[in-house]
Amino acid sequence: MANYLLEIGLEEVPAHLVTPSINQLAERMTAFLNENRLQFDQIVKFSTPRRLTVLVEGLAEQSEAIDEEVKGPSAKIAKDSEGNWSKAIQGFSRGQGVTPDDLVLNGDYYFAKKHIEGVKASDLLAKIGAEVISKMTFSTYMKWGNNDFLFVRPIQWLVSLLENEVIAFDLLDVTADRFSRGHRFLADVEIELENASEYASKLPEYFVMVDAEHRKAEISAQILALAAENQWQVTLHKDLLEEVNNIVEYPTAFVGAFDPKYLSVPAEVLVTSMRDNQRYFEVYNQNGELAPNFISVRNGNAEHIENVVLGNEKVLVARLEDAEFFWKEDQKLKIEDLVAKLSKVTFHAKIGSITEHMARTKEVAARLAEIAGLTATEKADVARAAEIYKFDLLTGMVGEFDELQGVMGEKYALLAGENANVAAAIREHYMPTSAEGALPETKVGSVLAAVDKIDSVLSFFNVGLIPSGSNDPYALRRAVQGLTRIIEKMNWRFDFAAFIDQFTGENHAELLDFVKARVQKILLEKLDRYDIVEAAINGSKFDIANMMEAAFVIDSHKLHEPFKPAIENVSRTINLVKKATEIGKVDPVFFESEAEQKLYDAIDALQEDWAEMTCELKFRTIVHGLAPAIELFFENVMVMVENERVRENRLALLAQVVVLTGSLADFSLINTK
Incomplete structure (x- = not known):
């Protein structure tokens, strides 16, 4: 077992694309290894704005050998009239790397049995550039130089190490090797990696925290420490924290301030200027009031941090000046105008x-x-x-x-x-x-x-x-x-x-x-039963709230014992009514059995209150009231009899069931098998 490291070095990737990009790289690497039968323990993800990295741990030395049986042409077309192998069987054999005589007849078809040897991991990993990296897709692409190749941002370097061995491959004019890069400003040098496993521990020496989760935790800790030191309240907004995490490689949090006079502008405006426009964390005093301060995060260390603070304050003040101006000017306007x-x-x-x-x-x-x-x-x-x-x-x-x-x-x-x-x-x-x-x-x-x-x-x-x-x-x-x-x-x-x-x-x-x-x-x-959802949204009424409630109600009963027979009885009713060309009114005079009368009475008892019932009560009534009456009806009554008037009367009776149940869902769409 060995470890394999793949690092894609890039120009700065937009913050919102970093996380989905590293997730995609890990997914594509997983698929590549599985398709090539190359076993591994796990894939560890690392990411910063300038690099997408996966470390494959516990990688097998070679792919798994398999015995494969491939179905070929049928025996009917395997030979010509003179008993010679046909072109179809010869072509199939060539494609499988065997001769026609090697094929095995199993039933009506010939099969090619092959033993596929394992392939060295290093040979397979050499295909990573073409099979994994070049197949990645993004919502935003860049093309650079005279190349037709598209990627999220231009590729600057590639690292490909199987333990301490370079697995070289070329992507455009970049050849994969063992050299990573440090922080663009604090350590802009090549970093030689002796082996794949030292990546996460060595990069921080060059001001690059490659573990995104560790980096996020560090940012959170620094912000909370500053808030505690100044007796502020601060919220680590999830989306903002994710964005800030994906624009820095080595975070240092700092405090900035603005003139309290701007607090006369609505807090929402100030927060928008800080949080949405500048990626600052707003802070509040112990009374929950917005304070004239902010916390931001620098992509670097604390050296000359005072200059960074002044620069960020200057940019914010320009926005706050605009906000204060518009706030005052807008109040002069009239809504009607x-x-x-x-x-x-x-x-x-x-x-x-x-x-x-x-x-x-x-x-x-x-x-x-x-x-x-x-x-x-x-x-x-x-x-x-x-x-x-x-x-x-x-x-x-x-x-x-x-x-x-x-x-x-x-x-x-x-x-x-x-x-x-x-x-x-x-x-x-x-x-x-x-x-x-x-x-x-x-x-x-x-x-x-x-x-x-x-x-x-x-x-x-x-x-x-x-x-x-x-x-x-x-x-x-x-x-x-x-x-x-x-x-x-x-x-x-x-x-x-x-x-x-x-x-x-x-x-x-x-x-x-x-x-x-x-x-x-x-x-x-929210629900895993497609058929139940289909039944709920295809009821007789286009009542959106009813559709939503009905789906959840029916789904909550799907494992109960009476569910299956109740649905089947109602579905049988629906399918019979669909065959009727015309539905008339029910006339009890034409009833010929007690079962008809009982179903009629059950329906009649529900008519007045049905519209006011909740979906839960409707479903329980269908299962425990209507469904047993329907079952009794089918056990004792033949619907499609020769007497036209009796037949139509029975269909009309069943149609009333369809009307009632249809207001909840189309139960014929629910699969009970």
Whole structure:
């Protein structure tokens, strides 16, 4: 067993690409070793902005030898009329490296039996450049020099060591050897590695902490130590910490300050300037108030750190000056004037202006507010918010810091005298801002967020701008996912298909399929039964909240003993009703057995309360009430009898079962085998 080290030295990789790139390299290396039957214990990952490295531990000396049997042509075509081997059998034999006489007849086919010897690990690893590195894919590529080769950033050096032996290969004009590189500024020298195993311990001597997790822990410890020393509170934001970790090779945290006068600007603005624009960690005093300080991390040691502090403070102050200026200037503006100017701002060339978008949103909001059961006051707040909610797009602050759209709208709305519900809705209408982002907290904000997304999706589908494949330039999938999550959280029960049909437009059928696909995706991320998800989203109603709840309810019962027979009985009912050309009304006069009457009574007892039942209660009622009555019916009743009136009456009775159960799910799609 041996260790193998592969290091790809690069120009600085963007922070957001470092982690996915090293993960991909490890996955591709794993696949390469498995495909070549080269056993190993584990792969250890190392990464910095300038290097992607994997250390394969416990690597076998050679690949595993195997005996292989390959199926060839059938005996019918193996020989010609004169008994000679056919061209088909000769071609197959050549391809397998054997002669026709070596083939073995097994049943109706000839097989080639081969023994494949193991291959030395060093010979296989020489293919790493072509089989692993060159096949990596990225969201962002670079091409350098006159080369056609594309990679995330230009490759500067390559290390390929099997224990102390260089496994050489070429990639463009770079030949893999044993020389790594130190920190670009603190130790810009070549580092000769004697063997693969010393990599993680030797690189720190040259100011490179190659272990990303260890480096992140060191950054966290330094930041927390500075916070404790100054009696501050600090949050190690996960995404920010990950980003900072991927822009340094040797971290040194330091403290900076800014003039307390800037604290008159809303904290959200200051935090955005520090966290999002400068990658600083904001700090708070013991009362939870934003302090005029920040903590940042240098890519280097503490030497001349005072100059680094001054430079970072200078850059931040320039941003804070802009923020203070826009904060003061924006307060001179009137909401009505800004709203009026939105008529000249294009939502999309094929759709119209933002003013038109807001007008449609207001109409949709009025309908949804009714469904959502809002009070008269809340409906008025929704209407007011819908009239103005995009006004902050024309403020100087949002023009400079677009991350603050909605946030500044709330601030300026409150200053202008709008009530808290309206102001909060302006902020919340953008939520969620990511797949699992926070959802609106208020009813008014939830309605506005939902209808803004509904009108956006309706508008784009109406003009034929429909996402296809991975192409989704207007983020409509994200909009529908957010809409679905809001509807589920607020438990709004309504027929979405009927709702959007109230508004004129094209491609509504495609839109419904699009929404259904999003609901399916959300459910499949949480449930492992595709058939149950399909059943839930294909019920008789396009009720999104009902789809979500039904899927979880049915899935929670899948291992219970009555589940299988209940589903099978309901499915049999559905399949029989599908054969009917026309369904009439049930008339008990035509019942010929007690089983028919019992099923009829069971259905009749549920009709009045069914719509108000929860999905859990509906499912339990189906399993323990309807399903036994259906089973008794099938044991004693023949549905497809010759008497047409009796047959139609029985189909009509079963159709009532389908109507009831269909409001929960299409049970015929559930696999019980």
